[in-house]
Amino acid sequence: MEMGAIRYFRLMNQGAFICRLHVNYRPGGEESWKTWEPAEYADIYTAAERTVDMKELGIEDGTHVRLIAFIVSGSRQIAAEEYIFYSNIGRTAAYKASGTLLSSRLNLVRYG
Numbered sequence: 001m002e003m004g005a006i007r008y009f010r011l012m013n014q015g016a017f018i019c020r021l022h023v024n025y026r027p028g029g030e031e032s033w034k035t036w037e038p039a040e041y042a043d044i045y046t047a048a049e050r051t052v053d054m055k056e057l058g059i060e061d062g063t064h065v066r067l068i069a070f071i072v073s074g075s076r077q078i079a080a081e082e083y084i085f086y087s088n089i090g091r092t093a094a095y096k097a098s099g100t101l102l103s104s105r106l107n108l109v110r111y112g
Helices: none
Strands: 002-006 008-015 019-026 034-036 049-053 064-071 076-078 082-085 092-099 104-111
Touching: 002 092, 002 104, 008 019, 008 064, 008 104, 019 049, 064 092, 064 104, 076 104
Parallel strands: 002 082, 008 092
Antiparallel strands: 008 049, 019 034, 019 064, 064 076, 064 082, 092 104
């Protein structure tokens, strides 16, 4: 489901696990998704959060993006919502990861 234009993703970890924020992106005209993963330490512990500015990732304006909550145990939750990245937009899509290693969830908390 396409929601609108954003520049930032925020992931809040309220689960009983460690997670990382990854970004799925699909440049204009392409059918397959690519994934950005942080190159350095990026663990998000319980009750912590992390925000990614996609302008700093080298993603081009007009690219379709969605958030992935990568659970360190190896599973992942992909956001149901899809956005379009624009570097001159100040909007954030904020998500909450919750649950346990065996039953994790990802929910949109705020868009704007």
